[in-house]
Amino acid sequence: MSASISFDKERNILKIGNQPVVLHCHHYNMFLQQSISDLIGDEKARTLQISAAHRVISRLYESIRVNYSDPEQILTLGSETFKKLGYGIIDFSKVSASGGKILLPMSHYAFNWFEKFGPAKKGVCLFAMGFALATMNKAFGTSFDSTDIRETQCRAMNPEEYEYCIIEVGKNGN
Numbered sequence: 001m002s003a004s005i006s007f008d009k010e011r012n013i014l015k016i017g018n019q020p021v022v023l024h025c026h027h028y029n030m031f032l033q034q035s036i037s038d039l040i041g042d043e044k045a046r047t048l049q050i051s052a053a054h055r056v057i058s059r060l061y062e063s064i065r066v067n068y069s070d071p072e073q074i075l076t077l078g079s080e081t082f083k084k085l086g087y088g089i090i091d092f093s094k095v096s097a098s099g100g101k102i103l104l105p106m107s108h109y110a111f112n113w114f115e116k117f118g119p120a121k122k123g124v125c126l127f128a129m130g131f132a133l134a135t136m137n138k139a140f141g142t143s144f145d146s147t148d149i150r151e152t153q154c155r156a157m158n159p160e161e162y163e164y165c166i167i168e169v170g171k172n173g174n
Ligand SMILES: [Zn+2]
Pocket: 107, 109, 110, 123, 124, 125, 151, 153, 154, 155, 156, 165, 166
């Protein structure tokens, strides 16, 4: 089970399903995230980036016409897509329709943030949070607004203490 990936050599376009995608290195991604925070402030930047990732991944699922009825198939597709896009390893095995814990044994943002900037004050896996939320919304038929998501442990804050990142998802207000 995976989304089809194609590369048009003549037009230099990479697609997943029908959705064109752009790949960036960790330098670009870390500086982009930090630049947005510097520009509009950390809290607004966090909300914006989680929301943007959610929108992009939701559109990706629509473009590849994900219509599995079994949530497990969608969660597996999410894990495989996350890995194929180079964002690391995301584990949805501890979630249900009511939420749960998502583990990131390997996170592109957490690993590279620490290597580039040193210890982060807060979790930095904003793209992973939006990605996870879009995947769970797709799998369980929930909505962005009704779901609360936060990163409760991020390797970028202290890799000696935190081997991996933990994202917790629940219903809004719980
Ligand atoms: Zn993290």
